[in-house]
Amino acid sequence: MTRIGFVGAGRMGAPMVRRLVEAGHQVTALGRTAEKCQAVRDLGAHAVTDLTAVGAGADVVIVCVFTDDQVRQVCTSSDLVSAMPPGALLVIHTTGSPRTAQTVAAGNPAVDVVDAPVSGGPHNIAAGTLTLFVGGSDDAVARAQPVLASYGDPILHVGPLGAGQGVKLVNNALFAAQIGLLREAVALGERFGVDEKNLLTSLTHGSGASRVGEFIAMRGSAAAFVDDTAEFIGKDVEVVREIAAELGGQLGILDDVINTGIRQ
Known part of the structure; x- marks a missing residue:
């Protein structure tokens, strides 16, 4: 014990x-x-x-x-x-x-x-x-x-010591960026006349599948998923940005995609 x-x-x-x-x-x-x-x-x-x-x-x-x-x-x-x-x-x-x-x-x-x-x-x-x-x-x-x-x-x-946080911060940056990619994908699907829920469900079976995509498909809407998780995603993204800045760097293209993902 x-x-x-x-x-x-x-x-x-x-x-x-x-x-x-x-x-x-x-x-x-x-x-x-x-x-x-x-x-x-x-x-x-x-x-x-x-x-x-x-x-x-x-x-x-x-x-x-x-x-x-x-x-x-x-x-x-x-x-x-x-x-x-x-x-x-x-x-x-x-x-x-x-x-x-x-x-x-x-x-x-x-x-x-x-x-x-x-x-x-x-x-x-x-x-x-x-x-x-x-x-x-x-x-x-x-x-x-x-x-x-x-x-x-x-x-x-x-x-x-500290490497666990490093991996988690990279993971969270990718998580937020994938949300951004999926929101852009939904917008593209709308222009093609494809229903968002049908698109999200279908993508989980294709080569563009991801774990984040599965989460969003279960929710049925990328925007609704962001609403549900914004508090946690926003906090973690700010930590990633802050630590990257402390180390003298930026998130580069990841940050552009993240901004698309976490907007409400």
């Missing part, structure tokens, strides 16, 4: 907590309010109201908050990491800058850090089939594997 601290038991985090509990781990999760504490208890976990209590005594702490800024607040501007025992493991699921995980690790050498951004949704977590792009040392990733396997498959070790 692994003692796990968890921060971010929301849309994505809640089913992770449930799967961790069902796998036999002892989970302590943050709940800022009485209502959220009860939600944590309903998942089978122990609820606490401060970050120090999340980290104290934990073998592994998992952070699954919404933004990179929130990761920095939790991991560098609180006592969470300093409360963790020496040799404990910190897992960051939030999509963000590779430098965030690296900065946390540099400031806390007694704790091992892995970045493990995810691809998939709550239904994948519930099924144990969430894709994880993991960056970190061989030893740290090997230690994280049994815990992450509670809800992750495949678990892809893609390189050193």
